[in-house]
Amino acid sequence: MANIKDIARLAGVSVATVSRVLNDHPYVSEAKRAAVQEVVHRLNYSRNVNAVHLITGKTNMVGVVIPYLNLPYFNSIMEGIAQEALEANVHLLVSQTNYAADKETELLNMLKIKQIDGLLICSRSLEWEVIEAYSQFGPIIACEYIESDRISSVHIDHYGSFRLAMQLLLEKGHTRIGYCLGRGHSFNSRNRRRAFSDALSSAGVPVREEWMFYQIYSIEDGAEVVRGILDMEERPTALLVAGDQVAAGIISEAVKNGLRVPEDLAIVSFDNHPIAQLFDITTIDNRLVEIGRTAFSLLLKRLQDPASPVEHRELPFRLIERATV
Amino acid sequence: MANIKDIARLAGVSVATVSRVLNDHPYVSEAKRAAVQEVVHRLNYSRNVNAVHLITGKTNMVGVVIPYLNLPYFNSIMEGIAQEALEANVHLLVSQTNYAADKETELLNMLKIKQIDGLLICSRSLEWEVIEAYSQFGPIIACEYIESDRISSVHIDHYGSFRLAMQLLLEKGHTRIGYCLGRGHSFNSRNRRRAFSDALSSAGVPVREEWMFYQIYSIEDGAEVVRGILDMEERPTALLVAGDQVAAGIISEAVKNGLRVPEDLAIVSFDNHPIAQLFDITTIDNRLVEIGRTAFSLLLKRLQDPASPVEHRELPFRLIERATV
């Protein structure tokens, strides 16, 4: 494969001039520019990007830390990121981590060694303090709430959205309320849990641990929850469900077992995924695609102007009332 | 940031020796190995991968050409790819193309200039002849049927699976059958269309163009199809639907409009996505995750041994009979 030196020789100019032509620098005469372009075209020359990366220390690639590509929650965020990346012509190095800390560390390290220019973290298991230490090597954007003067973030107020959902259920007279979450110990989960118990205690209702389900991700997990509930002496009359897909699984299994929704079991879920419309689920739209888009644009801004300030954006959520409450 | 030269100086050895230690080459004395490792550790040194890429011409990254990350069909394939990549410790440069040819060309070019070591193509709009020309630069794997001695492929027999679905419907006495596809002109679509008309003509039934729907991707598109059918004088009694999600949209809208499934409208769909179980949809399992996994492993094999032969694997599909036929 030809290199820039070959081009220079054939076009009768120096490598510096070839580089200028390649990078659209001014200060190249029309004659030489044309000569270089002719040779480039004739030899079907392509720049060796690896060399460019080496010398510039930039790769035009950003890393994406994402636990699961196939969960609707993350898939929606990823969709937003991909849309913006396509637009901005930035490549995405996607790492499905399954929440493995070493995979996260690996991407962080790629930032350090400048294999990627920036990092988007959809969710993580490493502590923020650990991650923050890497922000000296390039911009990092989080898709969850974080107090940091070094990492930008986009988030929705999970506490507020859970409170809103609770308010809706309490207003309808429900007091026997449970919930289904994914991870029990993430920052978001703790917030949601807090919103849940705050709402209950302000209504003077005690929290019932047996109605709180964790590690609930899939349709099948949702069905499992219903089977669990059916076996209980005292059943909850309403459920907050993190994720429309899980909610769909719950509703489907509930109906199969003769429970009426919402009369016997009311459901509020989150994300407003297309499936929620299909099942006519009352849900809180978490604007996930928008979160992805915003995260990417925040990253792009910091990439283009490293001096630009760290930002924390909160996106508004909204309640979509349908038929499950 | 320290470089290999610094390490060499501090450890009192040559850069070559440092490189050997870093790459686990034999022929380094224990004393020097230890000295180098001590300095590496003390300086928290990391290799500059961009330099490694430049000199080795390898990047340990493979490109993934994928039209839409958020369609279940592609999402499932991607899931399989991501699983294997995680395992093999290979990075994925994912490009959501929206079927834009220039995005595909871009990845192909990245292969040429060795920014990626190989390429996985989930679906494409470029002609295979064009793509084939790039196979000289690195292994390319296709997730669809292709006759080529340069590009490996994994596929399921879409003709066969469509025939099987048709057979099922014909056996049940249906003759007024329509279908819903995504793209109308892709290779897979043409095959499916051929299976469809072959099946009809062998049953002596004419093809009805007005029952053939294209560009049907989403739940909402499915609902649209149903509204179209409701307006028809003569309605189909059965539908083949490429994609469980679309089928779910169809069923949901059909039921809303008083059509009974399967009595008034029978449905066979494809992919066996979790949503199919939820809606009790009769579907043909296309083993998409498996396709992704196989595609990746085929790529890995060719990466590790460039001399290994081009392979074409066909994965078996299977019918999952549920309640919509």
Next chain:
DNA sequence: GTAAAGTATGAAATGCTTTTCACGTCAAGT
């Protein structure tokens, strides 16, 4: 008419690691 600013160009340094080649030592084999 002369200083200052703008335009144009190439040589050489830079970024960093891997690999080849050449050379030296030591142990095993004959």
Next chain:
DNA sequence: ACTTGACGTGAAAAGCATTTCATACTTTAC
């Protein structure tokens, strides 16, 4: 005792494009 082969090590080349610096020629400005 002498050849082989294995082991260890470092100098230097290779991989390729960008950028700085120095230089020289043109314009513009006053």
